[in-house]
Structure formats: C-alpha cells, structure tokens
Amino acid sequence: MADKVYVAGVDVGSTTAKAVILDSDRNIVGKSLQDVSPRVAEDAETAFVKACQDAGIDREQVALITGTGYGRLKVRFGSLIVTEISCHAKGSQFIYPNTRLTLDIGGQDTKAIRLGPNGEIIDFSMNDKCSAGTGRFLDVCADALGHSVADLGPMSERSKRPTKITSTCTVFAETEVSNQLARGRKPEDIVNGLHHSIAERSISLMRRVGIEDEITFTGGVSRNTGLVRALEEKLGRKINVSPLSQWFGAIGGAIFALEELEKGNDPSFTQLEVSS
Numbered sequence: 001m002a003d004k005v006y007v008a009g010v011d012v013g014s015t016t017a018k019a020v021i022l023d024s025d026r027n028i029v030g031k032s033l034q035d036v037s038p039r040v041a042e043d044a045e046t047a048f049v050k051a052c053q054d055a056g057i058d059r060e061q062v063a064l065i066t067g068t069g070y071g072r073l074k075v076r077f078g079s080l081i082v083t084e085i086s087c088h089a090k091g092s093q094f095i096y097p098n099t100r101l102t103l104d105i106g107g108q109d110t111k112a113i114r115l116g117p118n119g120e121i122i123d124f125s126m127n128d129k130c131s132a133g134t135g136r137f138l139d140v141c142a143d144a145l146g147h148s149v150a151d152l153g154p155m156s157e158r159s160k161r162p163t164k165i166t167s168t169c170t171v172f173a174e175t176e177v178s179n180q181l182a183r184g185r186k187p188e189d190i191v192n193g194l195h196h197s198i199a200e201r202s203i204s205l206m207r208r209v210g211i212e213d214e215i216t217f218t219g220g221v222s223r224n225t226g227l228v229r230a231l232e233e234k235l236g237r238k239i240n241v242s243p244l245s246q247w248f249g250a251i252g253g254a255i256f257a258l259e260e261l262e263k264g265n266d267p268s269f270t271q272l273e274v275s276s
C-alpha cells in the first residue's frame with residue numbers, strides 16, 4: 001500500500017506560530033501552537049515539528065508545506081507562500097462553507113475579509129499599524145488586572161453593567177484599567193466594557209467591506225467568549241467560532257498545499273507565491 005500523503009500549513013503570526021497537518025482526505029491529523037520569540041525561523045520550524053509529532057508522522061512524509069502569516073518568509077522549509085488574508089478566508093470556508101465574511105483578530109492585526117461563494121476575496125480591510133483593539137491590547141489589560149487572557153471571557157460573563165471604555169489604545173491600556181479600578185469599577189465590568197469597545201471597533205472594520213450573512217471569527221482572540229458575546233449582541237446574530245479558530249490560517253495554508261498537489265504541481269524547489 002502506498003504511503004499516505006500529508007500536507008502542512010504553518011502560520012507564523014506576530015505573536016504565535018501555528019502549524020496544522022492534513023491528510024489527503026482533508027482530515028486534520030495534527031496541530032501545534034508556539035509562542036513567537038525573536039528567533040522566528042526556529043519557532044516556525046518547532047511549530048512544524050511539533051505538529052508532525054502530534055500527527056504521529058515523520059516530517060519526510062509531508063509532501064508540501066505552505067507558509068503564511070506575518071512571518072511567512074521565515075518558513076524556509078516550505079515551498080508555497082500564501083498571504084494570511086487568503087489563508088484565513090480559505091480556512092473559514094473549509095470549516096464553514098457558507099462563510100461570506102471572515103473577522104480575524106490576532107495579536108497585532110484585525111482583518112475583515114469579504115468572500116464570494118467560491119472563496120474569491122471580494123474585499124478586505126485591516127487596522128493600520130496601530131494595535132488598538134487587538135490581542136496585544138487585551139494581553140496588556142489582562143496583565144493590568146492580574147489575570148490571563150483566558151480568564152477574560154468567563155470574567156465578563158459575571159458582569160451586569162459594562163464600564164464605558166473610551167480608548168482601546170494599547171499604549172494607554174494599563175492607565176485606562178488602573179483609572180477604572182481607582183473609580184471603584186468591578187474588574188468584570190471593566191473587562192465587559194473592553195469587549196464592547198473592541199466589538200464596536202471590529203464592526204466598523206467589517207462595515208468597510210460590507211456585513212454579510214454568515215460571519216466566521218478567526219485568530220486567537222476569537223477564543224475569548226466574552227468578545228464573541230459582545231459581537232453577537234451588537235450584530236444581532238450568531239457568528240461562527242470553532243475550537244480550532246486560532247488555526248484557521250494554518251488550515252487554509254494546508255488546503256492551498258493540497259490543491260497544488262491535486263493540480264499535479266510540486267513546487268518543491270521554488271517558493272511559489274499565491275496571491276489570490
């Protein structure tokens with residue numbers, strides 16, 4: 001029997017590196033998550049090796065690897081390079097086929113991507129260089145409250161009255177939280193207020209590309225159930241969120257790799273840049 005064929009997607013973001021291994025039947029058989037350090041190329045490699053271990057395969061069994069994300073050029077062992085906009089869109093439609101709008105909030109970027117029925121990117125918009133309202137902002141706020149970001153969702157669910165937050169600027173995040181605490185606001189109300197404020201900001205970004213019926217939320221910040229709830233309240237509808245949402249960029253990358261193999265292309269020795 002011929003050996004099974006595997007592909008990989010490695011999404012090296014500003015904050016974390018994510019890798020996913022897919023078999024040729026499009027099953028996700030392994031994944032990993034790794035903090036990004038100043039040695040980005042090593043982190044990309046570690047993420048890939050860990051995902052292979054998680055899948056119980058040798059790296060030689062992976063026929064094609066796609067690099068994506070902010071640090072995609074550091075995936076030197078990969079053969080395909082695809083932008084994260086394309087990969088998050090692809091991953092969203094792979095898991096939720098009717099997705100027409102993807103909201104990706106990572107450590108440093110927020111992106112709204114509008115898609116056609118066949119995955120074509122119709123329009124996208126992203127925050128400028130400023131990291132206001134992104135994962136970094138929430139990381140600093142959580143620190144200032146003496147909690148981890150994983151606590152923020154459950155905390156905000158205890159809130160009855162969100163505190164009004166005027167700025168989602170990362171530089172002033174600590175001051176904003178300290179000022180609200182000094183005014184006697186409860187930590188859960190502050191966190192709820194932070195979520196409402198980020199939800200507003202994200203919805204304005206989504207409006208720039210056009211709000212569509214089926215919305216999929218990707219990136220690490222989508223793990224925050226409090227923010228999901230704030231978005232759903234303001235949009236007046238449910239949005240798609242998966243336990244794998246932080247890996248959607250890597251999943252999309254792996255699907256691009258599989259499609260190249262299925263087309264009979266094997267860009268093993270040259271890096272092929274796909275921009276669609």
Ligand SMILES: Nc1ncnc2c1ncn2[C@@H]1O[C@H](COP(=O)(O)OP(=O)(O)OP(=O)(O)O)[C@@H](O)[C@H]1O
Nearest residue numbers: 013014015016106107108109135150219220221223
């Ligand atoms: N369990 C969790 N609950 C809530 N938030 C989380 C959790 N885990 C991670 N995050 C948030 O996710 C962020 C990282 O997201 P992600 O891995 O998508 O970033 P990235 O891809 O490296 O960044 P970018 O796409 O902006 O370059 C962190 O900054 C953190 O705020």
Ligand SMILES: [Mg+2]
Nearest residue numbers: 013069106219
């Ligand atoms: Mg990212």
